[in-house]
Amino acid sequence: MGNIESLKNAICKIGCDPNFYSENNLIKSNIIIIPGVGAFNHASELLSKKKINEKIIQFSNDKNNIVIGICLGMQLLFEIGMENGQYQGLGLIKGNTDILSKDIGVRLPNVGWLKTEIVQIKKFEFLSKFNQEKFYYIHSFKTNPQNETERIGHAYFNNKKFCSIASNNHNVIGTQFHPEKSGEIGLEFLETIIKHFQN
Amino acid sequence: MRIIARLDVKNNFVIKGINLEGLRKIGEVKNITEKYYKEKIDELLIMDSVASLYGRNNLFDFIKGISKEIFVPITLGGGIRTLFDIEKALNSGADKVSINSQALLEPKFLQKATQNFGESTIVVSIEAKKIAPKTWEPYKFCGRERTNINLNEWLNTIQDFGCGEILLTSIDKEGTEAGFDLSLLNSIYNKITKPLIISGGCGKLEDIKYIYENYKDTSVALASVLHYDILNIKKIKDLIN
Amino acid sequence: MNKKNYSLYGLPEEIKFCKKCVISNQRPNNVVEFKSKNNQKKGIQFSSDDSICDACKYNEKKKEIDWKEREIELIDLLSKHKKKSGYDCVVPGSGGKDSAFTAHILKYKYGMNPLTVTWAPHMYTDIGWQNFTNWMHVGGLDNILFTPNGKLHRTLTSLAFKNFLHPFQPFIIGQKIIGPLFASKFDIPLIFYGENQAEYGNPTDDNLNPKMDEKFFSKNNNEEIVLGGEPISKIMKDYNYKLNDFEPYMPPDIDELNKKNIEQRYLGYYLKWDSQECFYYAAKHTGFRPNSERTEGTYSKYAGIDDKIDNFHYYFTFIKFGIGRATHDASQEIRTDKITREEGVNLVKQFDAEFPKKYFNEFLEYVDISKENFFETVNKFRSPHLWTKINGEWNLNKKVFKS
Numbered sequence: 001m002g003n004i005e006s007l008k009n010a011i012c013k014i015g016c017d018p019n020f021y022s023e024n025n026l027i028k029s030n031i032i033i034i035p036g037v038g039a040f041n042h043a044s045e046l047l048s049k050k051k052i053n054e055k056i057i058q059f060s061n062d063k064n065n066i067v068i069g070i071c072l073g074m075q076l077l078f079e080i081g082m083e084n085g086q087y088q089g090l091g092l093i094k095g096n097t098d099i100l101s102k103d104i105g106v107r108l109p110n111v112g113w114l115k116t117e118i119v120q121i122k123k124f125e126f127l128s129k130f131n132q133e134k135f136y137y138i139h140s141f142k143t144n145p146q147n148e149t150e151r152i153g154h155a156y157f158n159n160k161k162f163c164s165i166a167s168n169n170h171n172v173i174g175t176q177f178h179p180e181k182s183g184e185i186g187l188e189f190l191e192t193i194i195k196h197f198q199n
Numbered sequence: 200m201r202i203i204a205r206l207d208v209k210n211n212f213v214i215k216g217i218n219l220e221g222l223r224k225i226g227e228v229k230n231i232t233e234k235y236y237k238e239k240i241d242e243l244l245i246m247d248s249v250a251s252l253y254g255r256n257n258l259f260d261f262i263k264g265i266s267k268e269i270f271v272p273i274t275l276g277g278g279i280r281t282l283f284d285i286e287k288a289l290n291s292g293a294d295k296v297s298i299n300s301q302a303l304l305e306p307k308f309l310q311k312a313t314q315n316f317g318e319s320t321i322v323v324s325i326e327a328k329k330i331a332p333k334t335w336e337p338y339k340f341c342g343r344e345r346t347n348i349n350l351n352e353w354l355n356t357i358q359d360f361g362c363g364e365i366l367l368t369s370i371d372k373e374g375t376e377a378g379f380d381l382s383l384l385n386s387i388y389n390k391i392t393k394p395l396i397i398s399g400g401c402g403k404l405e406d407i408k409y410i411y412e413n414y415k416d417t418s419v420a421l422a423s424v425l426h427y428d429i430l431n432i433k434k435i436k437d438l439i440n
Numbered sequence: 441m442n443k444k445n446y447s448l449y450g451l452p453e454e455i456k457f458c459k460k461c462v463i464s465n466q467r468p469n470n471v472v473e474f475k476s477k478n479n480q481k482k483g484i485q486f487s488s489d490d491s492i493c494d495a496c497k498y499n500e501k502k503k504e505i506d507w508k509e510r511e512i513e514l515i516d517l518l519s520k521h522k523k524k525s526g527y528d529c530v531v532p533g534s535g536g537k538d539s540a541f542t543a544h545i546l547k548y549k550y551g552m553n554p555l556t557v558t559w560a561p562h563m564y565t566d567i568g569w570q571n572f573t574n575w576m577h578v579g580g581l582d583n584i585l586f587t588p589n590g591k592l593h594r595t596l597t598s599l600a601f602k603n604f605l606h607p608f609q610p611f612i613i614g615q616k617i618i619g620p621l622f623a624s625k626f627d628i629p630l631i632f633y634g635e636n637q638a639e640y641g642n643p644t645d646d647n648l649n650p651k652m653d654e655k656f657f658s659k660n661n662n663e664e665i666v667l668g669g670e671p672i673s674k675i676m677k678d679y680n681y682k683l684n685d686f687e688p689y690m691p692p693d694i695d696e697l698n699k700k701n702i703e704q705r706y707l708g709y710y711l712k713w714d715s716q717e718c719f720y721y722a723a724k725h726t727g728f729r730p731n732s733e734r735t736e737g738t739y740s741k742y743a744g745i746d747d748k749i750d751n752f753h754y755y756f757t758f759i760k761f762g763i764g765r766a767t768h769d770a771s772q773e774i775r776t777d778k779i780t781r782e783e784g785v786n787l788v789k790q791f792d793a794e795f796p797k798k799y800f801n802e803f804l805e806y807v808d809i810s811k812e813n814f815f816e817t818v819n820k821f822r823s824p825h826l827w828t829k830i831n832g833e834w835n836l837n838k839k840v841f842k843s
């Protein structure tokens with residue numbers, strides 16, 4: 001679903017060698033990136049129909065593997081999605097997803113570059129250099145991590161805070177924004193995460 | 200507010216007209232795209248300016264190439280007629296597509312497009328011409344032919360059928376550098392429920408400042424001021440930060 | 441089948457298209473509007489080996505011109521005429537992009553003091569009137585608008601339509617006269633036009649000599665002058681006019697013009713002409729705006745937009761020569777590198793045959809003819825070497841595009 005060319009181009013640009021995965025391949029690396037543009041319900045159905053969801057969960061059980069979710073991909077990491085009904089996510093991070101804002105007069109999707117705050121905690125110190133940087137967002141839904149410690153970053157929409165980076169504090173991390181569309185700082189962000197987890 | 204560069208392209212050249220007329224060449228599209236990216240433009244709007252006239256969009260190859268080097272959102276427009284065109288555009292590396300003439304021909308196409316590709320992928324482009332006091336009409340085919348549709352009704356239609364963003368160009372102001380079409384913006388602002396991008400007429404920093412202060416959640420698409428080096432992307436971004 | 445018709449225009453029987461632009465060899469040259477009763481014209485010259493038209497050949501030659509030298513020639517010429525008070529040149533035009541450019545640049549770049557003169561369109565469009573007044577009020581120029589007696593002008597236009605399918609003949613005559621007329625009346629010896637006629641495929645010997653052809657201004661007996669295909673004496677009798685009603689169509693005497701040393705020049709000889717760039721210039725300097733819709737029969741919005749019946753002129757050249765406005769515009773834009781030949785062909789295919797329906801009723805009323813008689817007249821002028829009727833529909837025998 002959606003544009004995965006950009007993500008592939010971005011990964012190539014930072015010097016890695018990406019492969020696309022579909023239900024028939026074997027995962028050959030220790031990093032999976034789940035991109036996504038589109039609707040949660042649609043993606044959820046696809047993942048379960050093709051049994052990709054099981055493979056990802058299995059993959060994440062090995063703590064040497066990393067799962068990175070971007071935008072819809074981040075939302076899928078959670079347990080439940082509320083778009084067009086209630087749908088199952090991968091459950092790798094506790095919590096659900098719901099509509100970004102119900103305020104009157106607000107225009108969705110939220111599209112644009114937003115200053116993103118990174119919570120200053122030890123485990124994610126390697127990301128602190130991106131604190132207050134602007135990244136590109138385009139989404140109508142947000143994630144609600146159950147555990148406070150799993151909210152790594154946030155931004156503001158219509159003066160209300162929403163979670164923009166979440167992690168299960170082990171090997172699963174998701175960003176609401178698109179690092180592959182956030183210019184040079186986005187590329188640097190991707191590179192930082194990938195290189196960090198590669199070690 | 201996003202600062203978006205609008206590039207109207209013909210035969211690998213960025214061109215710039217006035218009131219959507221004229222094919223004056225500005226420079227090679229690749230060079231100009233790279234320049235704006237380096238200067239940290241927020242987004243790129245790349246329009247095949249004569250696709251409707253000649254019945255084809257031929258920027259897919261260009262997008263394929265440029266998306267290997269450019270990592271900001273790219274919207275591709277011009278001659279997007281079928282779901283297959285949208286797919287081709289996205290596969291080339293475009294993040295969004297802009298649809299105008301096909302929506303006018305068949306509004307239901309927007310429904311199919313948003314269902315298949317997600318709402319946030321679909322930008323509906325409107326080229327509006329003032330036809331009577333406080334009355335505008337969306338035009339088709341590069342702002343060349345009437346549709347006899349009322350703009351307000353058209354806005355309702357497209358928002359009903361489905362769109363992620365609305366790109367509204369003022370034919371009367373575009374290329375004139377005489378300021379954005381504030382009376383047009385004013386007249387439709389409260390009828391818009393989707394993110395709005397206005398295009399056409401920017402001539403100086405104050406024009407952008409005014410939009411930022413009065414219509415904060417509206418983005419601007421700039422062409423003449425960037426192509427003719429009248430304004431500098433850094434200065435604009437400093438202004439709104 | 442009667443194959444004689446094509447000789448009405450003296451056009452070549454074999455239809456050929458220029459390999460560089462999209463014009464065909466069926467284009468007639470501009471000849472003396474007054475003299476011939478049969479309106480005999482010849483086809484555009486293509487060299488038999490090249491298949492490249494005169495205008496494109498001239499366009500190639502243009503690339504070798506030293507424009508700096510030409511500009512020096514211009515400045516030289518202007519310095520001989522420049523006056524501190526009073527007008528020093530006449531610029532005939534309508535305030536369209538080409539004349540807007542010509543008059544404005546002569547005044548504001550080259551320091552001349554032009555008097556613009558306009559022969560009124562048959563029926564002003566709103567955009568035409570707006571651009572015309574902007575020419576003066578935004579551009580900052582003086583103008584004399586000459587409006588001929590509408591009753592007579594209509595009669596002549598109607599006759600020209602019926603006799604030649606060329607309703608603009610009286611208008612073109614008036615346009616050609618007005619410059620020298622006012623130049624003579626005001627004793628301004630220099631007249632400047634914009635584009636050189638050779639741009640449109642006329643004999644190239646005009647290009648090397650910046651003065652206009654004086655053939656247009658010689659005449660003998662006034663009553664012998666033929667307008668709309670009929671001698672003035674006949675029109676006077678049939679429609680109850682006096683000789684001096686025809687004053688606007690009387691060319692000034694050539695001897696008079698010579699005595700006053702009146703000369704006509706093309707700015708296009710001195711400056712590298714790009715009609716589209718004239719649009720940008722006029723939009724910036726003289727308040728020129730394109731029309732809101734594209735002109736019928738072509739793709740652009742900025743040419744021929746001031747007269748409601750302008751589109752009929754081009755529709756009729758399409759009927760008579762198979763050359764419509766889109767062919768004309770596309771050829772010009774190919775030569776100035778705005779579009780490729782392939783794009784030009786596509787545009788001709790889409791727009792050349794378009795019927796100008798917007799002001800059809802106005803036209804019928806203007807020339808005082810019914811719809812049926814209109815089409816009857818039009819069809820009389822379809823030369824069989826160009827047109828064939830297939831299943832009740834008229835088809836061009838040869839087109840620049842593949843059907």
